[in-house]
Amino acid sequence: MTPAGILRLDGVTKQYAKVALSETSLAIDRGSFVSVVGPSGCGKSTLLMMLAGLLPPSSGTRSFEGVPFDSPPFEVIYIFQQYNKSIFPWKTVHDNIVFGLSNRTNMTRSEMDASSAEVIETVGLGGFESYYPWELSGGMQQRVAIARALVCEPAVLLMDEPFSALDAFTRNELQDLLIALWERLDITVIFVTHDVDEAVYLAEKVVVMASAPGRVLDQVDIALDYPRDQVATRETKPYLDARQRIMGLLAKNTSTTEASDMTHG
Numbered sequence: 167m168t169p170a171g172i173l174r175l176d177g178v179t180k181q182y183a184k185v186a187l188s189e190t191s192l193a194i195d196r197g198s199f200v201s202v203v204g205p206s207g208c209g210k211s212t213l214l215m216m217l218a219g220l221l222p223p224s225s226g227t228r229s230f231e232g233v234p235f236d237s238p239p240f241e242v243i244y245i246f247q248q249y250n251k252s253i254f255p256w257k258t259v260h261d262n263i264v265f266g267l268s269n270r271t272n273m274t275r276s277e278m279d280a281s282s283a284e285v286i287e288t289v290g291l292g293g294f295e296s297y298y299p300w301e302l303s304g305g306m307q308q309r310v311a312i313a314r315a316l317v318c319e320p321a322v323l324l325m326d327e328p329f330s331a332l333d334a335f336t337r338n339e340l341q342d343l344l345i346a347l348w349e350r351l352d353i354t355v356i357f358v359t360h361d362v363d364e365a366v367y368l369a370e371k372v373v374v375m376a377s378a379p380g381r382v383l384d385q386v387d388i389a390l391d392y393p394r395d396q397v398a399t400r401e402t403k404p405y406l407d408a409r410q411r412i413m414g415l416l417a418k419n420t421s422t423t424e425a426s427d428m429t430h431g
Contacts, residue, residue, distance in 0.1 A: 172196040172354055173217055173242070173322055178226030185379035186212045190226070192373065192382060194322070194356060199348055201365035202358045202373045203412065209380025210358045211247075211326055217356065218244040218324050230322075240270075241321035245328055249311040253299050259286065259310055260295040266314035285317045288350075289343065305336035309343075316347065322354040329364070338396050341368055349392060362416070366408045367394060374412055376419035383415050 171193030180187040187209040194200055194217075202210050215221040216228060219238035230239040238244075246252045253262045263282040267273060273281070286292055289309045299307050308328060315323060325344075329337045345368060348355050359365050365372045366388055374383045389404040399405055 172231055173356075174229045175213075175216065175223075176227045176229075178216060178223040178228060180209070180212050180216065180221065180380075181224045187216075188379040188381045190380075190382055194354060196321075197352055197354055198371065199345075199355045199369045200357070200371050200373060201369035202356065202375060203360065203362055203365040203416075204375030204380075205377055205416065206360065207380075208375045208377035210360075210375060212380065213375070214244070214324050214326050214356065214358050218242055220244060239322075242324065243315045243318060243320040243322070244324045245311055245315050245326065247327045247330065249308045249328060250299065250304070253307060253310050253314065255299050258296050258298055259291055259302075259313075262299070262310050263314045263317050266317045270318050281317050282313075285313045288316065288347065289313045303336070304332050305340060308332065308340060312344070312347070316351065320353060322356065325355065325357045327358055327360065330359070330361075337364075342394075342396070344368065345392060345394065362409055362412050363400070366390075366405055366412065367396075367399060372408070372412055374415045376416070383419060386412055386415075 173194040175190055175192045178187065178190045179185065190213065202213060204210050212221065216223055219235055219242065222236065227234055229235065230242065254265065257265065260282055263285060264278045267278045267281060286295055289312055291306065291309050291313065294302065294306065299310065302310070311328070329340055332340065341364065344355070357368055369388055372386045372388060374386060375381065376383045386408055388408050390399060390402065
C-alpha cells in the first residue's frame with residue numbers, strides 16, 4: 167500500500183557538527199496548505215530543503231507519491247527566501263518567467279510565451295512584462311519569483327520565508343495572492359515562516375518546531391474557512407485559539423525573546 171501523503175519524511179535526521187534535525191517524520195497531504203513555524207536555528211530551512219531534495223538526510227527516508235527520492239522531484243519547486251537573488255537582473259519579467267520553462271519542457275518558444283503571458287496575468291504583473299527586476303518593488307520581484315515557479319505547473323510549492331523582507335502592507339497583499347493561487351491551481355504549498363500570525367492566517371495546518379535539536383513539536387489544525395480576511399479573520403476565536411496554542415508550545419521550548427520575535431515576525 168502506498169503511504170499517505172504526497173510528500174513524506176520518515177525518521178529523518180540531519181547532522182552537521184551538531185544535530186540540525188532529529189528523528190523527524192512528516193506527511194504532507196496532496197492539495198494542502200501547511201505552514202512550518204519555529205525559532206531561528208530550529209531546522210525549518212533544513213526540513214524544507216530535504217523535502218525539496220536539495221539536501222540529503224543523514225538517516226531516514228523521504229518519498230514523493232510513495233516513491234523514495236535522492237534528488238529533487240520534478241514536480242516539486244522551491245522558492246528561496248532571497249527572491250531578489252533568485253531572479254536574473256539582466257532578464258525582463260517575461261524572460262525570467264520563460265526561463266522557468268526552458269529546461270523543463272519541450273515547448274516551442276511561442277508556447278512558452280503564451281504560458282508566460284498567462285501566469286503574468288495570474289500574479290498581477292500584466293503591463294510589466296518588459297520591466298527588469300531592478301525597476302520593480304520588492305513585492306513585484308517576489309511575484310516574478312512566484313510566477314516563474316507556477317509556470318512550470320508544480321504539484322508542490324515549497325516556500326522559505328518568502329515574505330520576510332517585505333513591508334507589512336505588501337506582505338499582507340502577497341499572503342492573500344498566495345491563498346488565491348493555491349485555491350485556483352489546486353497545488354500543495356509548504357510555507358516556512360518564523361511569524362506565528364502569518365502561519366495561522368495562511369495555512370490549514372501549522373507544523374510547530376523546536377530547536378536543540380531541531381524537531382517537530384506538534385501539528386496544529388487551523389479551523390478557519392477560506393477565503394480569509396486580513397482584519398476579520400485575525401479577530402475570530404478559531405484564529406486566536408490556534409495562535410495561543412502555538413505560542414504556548416513555542417514558549418515552553420524557546421527563550422522569551424525568541425517567542426516574542428515570532429509574534430509579529
